[in-house]
Amino acid sequence: MKLPDSIQVIERGWLSANNVVLHERDEVVVVDSGYGAHAAQTVALIERALSGKRLARLVNTHCHSDHMGGNAAIQREFGCRTSITEGEAPLIDRWDDQALLLAIADQRAERFRFDDTFRDGDALQMGGLEWRVIAAPGHDTHAVMFHCPEARVLISGDALWENGFGVVFPQLFGRDTALAETRATLEAIARLEADTVIPGHGRPFGGASAALERAFYRLEGYEEDITRLARHCAKVMLSFSLLEKRSMPLAELPAYVARVPILAELNSRYLGMRPAEMAEWLVNELERAGAARREEGLLVARGQ
Ligand SMILES: [Zn+2]
Numbered sequence: 335m336k337l338p339d340s341i342q343v344i345e346r347g348w349l350s351a352n353n354v355v356l357h358e359r360d361e362v363v364v365v366d367s368g369y370g371a372h373a374a375q376t377v378a379l380i381e382r383a384l385s386g387k388r389l390a391r392l393v394n395t396h397c398h399s400d401h402m403g404g405n406a407a408i409q410r411e412f413g414c415r416t417s418i419t420e421g422e423a424p425l426i427d428r429w430d431d432q433a434l435l436l437a438i439a440d441q442r443a444e445r446f447r448f449d450d451t452f453r454d455g456d457a458l459q460m461g462g463l464e465w466r467v468i469a470a471p472g473h474d475t476h477a478v479m480f481h482c483p484e485a486r487v488l489i490s491g492d493a494l495w496e497n498g499f500g501v502v503f504p505q506l507f508g509r510d511t512a513l514a515e516t517r518a519t520l521e522a523i524a525r526l527e528a529d530t531v532i533p534g535h536g537r538p539f540g541g542a543s544a545a546l547e548r549a550f551y552r553l554e555g556y557e558e559d560i561t562r563l564a565r566h567c568a569k570v571m572l573s574f575s576l577l578e579k580r581s582m583p584l585a586e587l588p589a590y591v592a593r594v595p596i597l598a599e600l601n602s603r604y605l606g607m608r609p610a611e612m613a614e615w616l617v618n619e620l621e622r623a624g625a626a627r628r629e630e631g632l633l634v635a636r637g638q
Pocket residue numbers: 396398401473474492500
């Protein structure tokens with residue numbers, strides 16, 4: 335696996351998406367800005383990566399809180415132009431809390447402005463290379479990827495990780511095309527020429543084919559049994575909240591799963607558990623996955 339020198343990946347954890355820094359001689363473009371709670375760290379990391387160059391543009395693969403949560407802070411610090419996908423422009427304009435999965439998922443992001451938009455098929459000049467914008471619906475209807483045929487690199491956002499892809503929501507709040515979109519997006523990735531994939535989370539990896547095989551296998555499991563997806567979704571949502579809060583009192587979890595709309599909806603539509611039962615099941619699952627542990631009445635996060 336090799337990346338051109340002009341492409342720098344700042345690998346973050348699961349709460350904050352990776353920042354991809356694309357260098358030109360005097361200017362830099364950054365893809366994705368991490369989660370709001372990490373904004374000060376993100377600004378410091380980007381400041382160091384710039385090493386005196388100008389941050390010309392901030393670009394988002396999609397507008398989930400872990401990818402755009404640092405946008406406002408970066409704009410304040412660097413005064414850069416900001417570009418998002420065309421489909422998300424109205425959501426950002428009116429700060430559509432539900433569509434952006436903020437309060438309904440117990441997530442937060444500071445409101446930001448954008449300067450322009452791009453869409454599927456557009457060409458973007460970033461870091462001295464030409465990148466093709468490719469629609470990547472599924473995890474997020476409006477998400478895109480950036481593909482550079484010349485360097486054979488794909489910035490995949492949450493459409494493909496080394497081991498899986500960003501959580502896909504089963505039918506929730508009236509939308510039920512996410513699995514079909516996910517399949518189409520994975521098929522689109524399979525048609526691209528890429529030696530290296532830079533995912534939204536995790537390290538860059540060589541070639542997409544092994545990752546695609548794992549992704550299709552996982553997708554088939556969800557297609558076979560949608561409740562499998564609902565269970566995965568609930569675990570991902572609680573893990574993310576726990577990463578932000580670092581710990582949560584175990585005694586408060588039943589009320590929490592009943593109160594956070596996305597968890598309550600997953601439960602009423604697919605799981606059918608009492609809140610206390612759902613909380614207990616989630617704690618066991620997170621422990622089993624190594625994402626959390628019980629400690630003196632608290633559920634404590636293990637990752638970052
Ligand atoms: Zn996402």
